[in-house]
Amino acid sequence: MxxxxxxxxxxxxxxxxxxxxxxxxxIESCKFQGAVLSNSSFHHAxxxxxxxxxxEFSGAQFxxxxxxxxxxxxxxxxxxxxxxxxLKSCDFSRASLGGAKFYQTDLSGSQFDRCWLRGADFRxxxxxxxxxxxxDLTETRFRGxxxxxxxxxxxNLTGARELTGQQFMQARTxxxxxxxxxxxxxxxRHSGAERPVTA
Numbered sequence: 426m427x428x429x430x431x432x433x434x435x436x437x438x439x440x441x442x443x444x445x446x447x448x449x450x451x452i453e454s455c456k457f458q459g460a461v462l463s464n465s466s467f468h469h470a471x472x473x474x475x476x477x478x479x480x481e482f483s484g485a486q487f488x489x490x491x492x493x494x495x496x497x498x499x500x501x502x503x504x505x506x507x508x509x510x511x512l513k514s515c516d517f518s519r520a521s522l523g524g525a526k527f528y529q530t531d532l533s534g535s536q537f538d539r540c541w542l543r544g545a546d547f548r549x550x551x552x553x554x555x556x557x558x559x560x561d562l563t564e565t566r567f568r569g570x571x572x573x574x575x576x577x578x579x580x581n582l583t584g585a586r587e588l589t590g591q592q593f594m595q596a597r598t599x600x601x602x603x604x605x606x607x608x609x610x611x612x613x614r615h616s617g618a619e620r621p622v623t624a
Contacts, residue, residue, distance in 0.1 A: 427445065427446065427447050427450050428446045428447065428448045428449060428450060429448070429449045429450060430447075430451070431450070431451045432450060432451065432452045432453070432455055433451075433452075433453045433454055433455070434453070434454050434455065435455045435456075436455070437455060437456065437457045437460050438456055438457070438458050438459055438460065439458070439459040439460060440457070440460045441460075441461045442460055442461060443461050443462070443463050443464060443465070444463075444464050444465060445462060445465040445466070446465070446466050447465060447466060447470050448466055448468045448469060448470065449468070449469045449470060450467070450471075450472075451470070451471045452470060452472040452473070453472075453473045453474060453475065454473070454474045454475060455475040456476050457475065457476060457477045457480050458476055458477070458478050458479055458480065459478075459479045460477075460480045460481075461481045462477075462480050462482040462485055463481050463482060463483045463484055464483070464484040464485060465482065465485045465486070466485070466486045467485065467486060467487045467488075467490050468486060468487070468488045468489060468490065469488075469489050469490060470487070470490045470491075470492075471491045471492075472490065472491070472492045472493070472495055473492075473493045473494060474493070474494050474495065475495050475496075476495070476496045477495060477496060477497045477500055478496050478497065478498040478499055478500060479500060480497070480500045480501070480502075481500070481501045482500060482501070482502045482505055483501055483502060483503040483504055483505065484504050484505065485502065485506070486505075486506050487505065487506060487507045487510055488506060488507075488508055488509060489508075489509045489510055490507070490511075491510065491511045492507075492510065492511065492512045492513070492515055493511075493512075493513045493514060493515070494513070494514050494515065495512075495515050495516075496515070496516045497515060497516065497520050498516055498518045498519055498520065499518070499519045499520060500517070500520045501520070501521045502520060502521065502522045502525055503522065503523045503524055504523070504524045504525065504526075505522065505525045505526070506525070507525065507526060507527050507530050508526050508527065508528040508529060508530060508546075509528065509529050509530065510530050510531070511530070511531045512531065512532050512535055513531065513532075513533055513534055513535070514533075514534040514535060515532070515535040515536075517535065517536065517537045517540050518536060518537070518538040518539060518540065519538070519539045519540065520537070520540050520541070521540075521541045522537075522540060522541065522542050522545060523541055523542065523543045523544055523545070524543070524544045524545060525542065525545045525546070526546045527545065527546060527547050527550045528546050528547075528548050528549060528550065529548070529549045529550065530547075530550045530551070531550070531551040532550060532551060532552055532555050533551050533552075533553050533554055533555070534554050534555070535555055535556075536556035536558075537555065537556065537557050537560045538556055538558045538559060538560065539558070539559045539560060540557075540560045540561070541560075542560055542561060542562050542565055543561055543562075543563045543564055543565070544563075544564045545565045545566075546566045547565060547566060547567050547570045548566050548567065548568045548569055548570065548587070549568065549569040549570060550567075550570045550571070551570075551571050552570050552571055552572050553571055553572070553573045553575065554573070554575065554576075555572075555575045555576070556575075556576045557575060557576060557577050557580045558576055558578055558579045558580065559579040559580065560579075560580045560581070561580075561581050562577075562580050562581060562585055563582070563584050563585065564583075564584040564585065564586070565582070565585045566585075566586050566587050567585060567587050567588045568586075568587035569587075570592065571595075572592045572593075572595050572596040573595045573596075574595070574596070574597070575595070575596040575597065576596070576597045577596050577597060577598045577602050577610075578597055578598060578599045578601060578602055579599075579601040579602065580602055580603070581603045582602065582603055582604055582605050583603050583604075583605065583607050583621070584605060584621045584622075585605045585621060586605070586621060588605060588619045589619060590612075590614060590615065590616075590619050592619070593618075593619055594612070594614060596612075598610035598611040598612045604618040604619065605618065605619055605620060605621040605622075606618045606620055606621060606622050607622055
């Protein structure tokens with residue numbers, strides 16, 4: 426139980442913290458590499474400059490948290506919930522985040538290079554400047570998301586839902602982008618490629 430605790434410069438490497446409770450905790454410059462954090466609660470936590478690389482945090486709850494300059498590289502976070510949070514300049518490269526929820530989350534300046542995000546929820550998220558290079562975004566949801574300057578080059582958006590042509594025109598795509606209708610980019614205005622093919 427670390428709810429409301431202030432934790433700084435602490436090493437939790439490979440620790441078993443399953444179902445841990447970190448609500449409203451302040452976590453700074455901590456190392457969680459390889460730790461098990463599945464189904465843990467980080468509601469309203471403030472986390473900065475900490476390393477969650479290769480952690481297992483499937484089902485973890487980060488609702489209304491503030492996370493800055495943290496690494497989640499190669500982490501396993503299926504069905505994790507970051508809704509209504511601020512995740513600034515975080516690195517999720519090569520992470521597995523299928524079904525993760527980022528509803529109304531500010532992810533400005535973060536990166537998801539080669540991240541697996543199948544079925545993730547980015548509705549009404551702030552994705553300005555976010556790097557999705559080579560990410561798997563199949564069947565994700567983007568209704569109302571802000572994509573100004575988002576880098577979708579090399580991303581697979583097959584079946585992605587609720588995207589508009591205007592959103593695509595604000596983002597960066599190229600010939601290696603797979604658009605929601607299964608065609609290759611770059612996105613062209615009025616092409617209809619933002620609409621997923623329905624069976």
